[in-house]
Amino acid sequence: MRAALQPQPDGHPELAVAWVLHMLEPEEDAEFAAHLDECAGCLEIVAGTEEVGALLGAAVEPVEPPPSLRARILAEAEAEASPGEASSGGASPGNSKASLLASSDSDATSSNVVSLRQRWVRRATAGVAVAAAAALVVVIGGLVAANRDLAQERDAAAAQADRSRQVVELVDAASRPGTPHVVLASSEGAFVGLVVDRGAGPEFLATGLPPNDAAHTYVLWGLADGRPVGLGTFDMSGSGPVTDSVPSTAAGNRFAGYAVSYEPGRTVPAAPTQVVASGQLAG
Structure with missing residues (x-):
């Protein structure tokens, strides 16, 4: 590089x-x-x-190497460390200085070639x-x-x-008879949801409402003495029903009915703008 x-x-x-x-x-x-x-x-x-x-x-199971592996590696390393010892034992002590220099130059050239070749490999x-x-x-x-x-x-x-x-x-x-519930219907009478209390607090089901865009949201309202209380927002994506728990309020979720409105923005307004469904408590 x-x-x-x-x-x-x-x-x-x-x-x-x-x-x-x-x-x-x-x-x-x-x-x-x-x-x-x-x-x-x-x-x-x-x-x-x-x-x-x-x-x-994680997929490969570790394997213990055989005891002989260490001895083999040490033996090979020792052999590579002194490659010329076997051939140098019979050298004559009367070799000339020129011969030694020539041999030294040859060994150096050979060593460089081997080093370059090993590096390339x-x-x-x-x-x-x-x-x-x-x-x-x-x-x-x-x-x-x-x-x-x-x-x-x-x-x-x-x-x-x-x-x-x-x-x-x-x-x-x-x-089931006796279970508090509210059937939510549109102004045309189409079923669009339920609010059911199975004993652990009201639960909400919405279905059949058109999907909302990112600039709008649906709001669930509780109706107490004719006054709407905003409980929370939800989105409809068109992928199926929406189910959730009804958020708790100071009124303890004791409402005479519920309603759903379609609102601009992403928060609960002070009052509903466009009510799309409503229903009274039964059961």
Whole structure:
């Protein structure tokens, strides 16, 4: 990384993966760490790579290495540390100075070549490993995203099932004799909701109302002595019924009836503007 890295929308995948895997040289590592502060693309790749690494680490069961491994590693390291000892034992003590210098120059040249070759092999191997890791991040990252989508769909289905259960329970409770409830109907007589008290405080069900936009909201009102008391706001999205507990008030939720209004803004006004449904207490 001779030139300063520039932030990219898609980041620098190979460098990001190499940084997570600690494959960069110290100077490159520090440069890339500073680059992360200003590149959202690389930050996203780093986060995804670390997540994939955590998943892989959790998926692989740790295995205890065999006792012979340490002895083999030490033996190979000792052999590499003195590669020329076996051939130097029979050298004649009468070698000339020129011969020794020539041998020294030859050894130095050979050592440089080997060092460069080893460095190139290390770089090439690291490049292949980084490319493979980047590809693995893309594949597993796609699986992680798909798993998240499935989890979201599962949560949405569970929420829908819970909402359906609440609707059934409220309607069933309202049909039982003696259960305090209010049937909310529009001015045309269409059923749009219920307020039911099953003994733990009033609960509210709204259904069949048109979806509201972001500039409007629905407001639930309690009717006490003909005077409306604003209880709270709710939204209709068109995705199904809305169920909730009726907020407590100083009047203890002892209302003779309830009403719903459609209001501009997002707060409860002092008085209803457009009443869309109402009903009296029964049960």
